[in-house]
Amino acid sequence: MSFTDTRTGYHRPEAPTGRGWGTAARVGLWAFLAISALFFAIPLFVMLSTSLKTAEEVRGGSVFALPTDPSLAAWGKAWGSACIGRVCEGISNGLWNSVKILVPSTILSVAIAAINGYALSLWRVPYAGLLLAGLLLGAFIPFQVMIYPLVRMFAQVGIYGSLTGVVVVHVLFGLPILTLIFTNFYRSLPPELMKAARVDGAGFFRIFRRIVLPMSANVIIVAVILSFTGVWNDYLLALIFAGRDNLPMTVQLNSLVGTRIGLPEYNVNMAATLIAALPPLILYLISGQYFVRGVTAGAVKG
Template identity: 50%
Template sequence: MDKSLTMPISGPAISGSNGSRLQAGPQGKRPRKVLSPRNIIVYGALGLAAIYYLIPLYVMVVTSLKGMPEIRLGNIFSPPMEITFEPWVKAWAQACTGLNCDGLSRGFWNSVRITVPSVIVSIAIASVNGYALANWRFKGSEIFFTILIVGAFIPYQVMIYPIVIVLREMGLYGSLYGLILVHSIFGMPIQTLLFRNYFVSLPEELFKAARIDGAGFWQIYFRIMLPMSLPIFVVSMILQTTGIWNDFLFGVVFTRPDTYPMTVQLNNIVNSVQGVKEYNVNMAATLLTGAVPLIVYFVSGRLFVRGIAAGAVKG
């Protein structure tokens, strides 16, 4: 599935290991033995690294399936003797934050209500912006774009308080709409860059032909650019969905306890001082919160990589 998706995002393609050998004919070194010392070192090192990266996920899953008595007795790496799904149920429906004991489900639905509109709004804005910057430059457009990109590096803490004031004046402070607006604003630099680079990479003749045929700004956008840019929409949707879902700072600043997104609620559940610590419930809650970006990541596979590579490496 991955290999059929060809996208003209610039940057070196990460090609399959043996695809080119067939076209190029017999050349290069002789095939190596499977158990050469070099292979042992390479695969050994990669395998060890892979274990390090997988351990936390494994520990999360294993812990969340154990009962508390077993956790107190055993070690965190041992698989559960008796598998129980009770921690998951409890994390979803009963875990307490402060006085509310309706579990993470509330945070989940809050996050959904934040993420979906934020992703749609920010992508809609950024794609039109990128299109304007790529094909309809006007005097000063590059200056604004430069400010936007430089602004992406400014620590959020510098801009948070002015935004609090602006939102308070607009009557949006503490509401989900305010947070959606904030996510749309801070998603703009990277998204605009992504779309601009994509539209610049499209053949200019297309745009010129449409212009000669008399199409205007919006007509070209909706009839020509939009249908051609499905892959980049998917990429930016992946980036935005994981980014907004994982946000913590904006959630904690711009929402109230009953509209807290999932990450904030999770942190409050796990790091609450009162009560007996239920590590299995905590880990189930952590997994539940990580589930959405993980699913997005595993389903999207190579597109995710393309997204971050296109966003990070310029040109």
């Protein structure tokens, strides 16, 4: 198509609208999303389907075949009677150990990180730039290089191999990234509110409690989700620092799946894996929209 300028008489073709490119990009996007969904959905389908089969059906059929007579027997055995070493109590004890580690670790990490981020972003803290640089460095240094010094330090103070020791380790390794998240979020808040509160005589903690904390709901949810996921899915730190009486579900799950005595019960292993993965999944399903709000509100800006 073309058109003529009535004032100058110049005849020129009409510019292309680009609708074809837009349609192709949309199709490509949907294809990418579908492939990505299948990439994650297929293993989940195999795990769920296998956990609902009997051991004989698992060994005699395809991993993609649906269970002929679905049963939750494997789930019950994984929870309460599967053998981990010489103890046949399933992974239920590991669940409660995970909760005992998770709750104080998450509460302390989020609370301390929120106060640190508030102080570094809204108050004049000496050497704040160096502190932020140290936090950034600590967030990206592999924690494996710090394990041996921490083991020696914890043994000296008497908390190695205890619930206190593993909680302290999770708090220490969770603080850098959470503090950076809170710092970036608080920097997006209007500074006039803090200045007005200071003029009215409010101090550090009163401003934090009355003004900053009520505006932090979304970023707190982001921090809780990140901390929850990191602590719940941890294996190495818990194996080293928790002690034999506080081993979480991830350690017991590894021992269960790695057992080589007798015929492997893949249905029980899959059921135990799904049980271990349910708490983070439920958390994401419940608070997913708040997580997105926290991210878009500036929680990970910077």
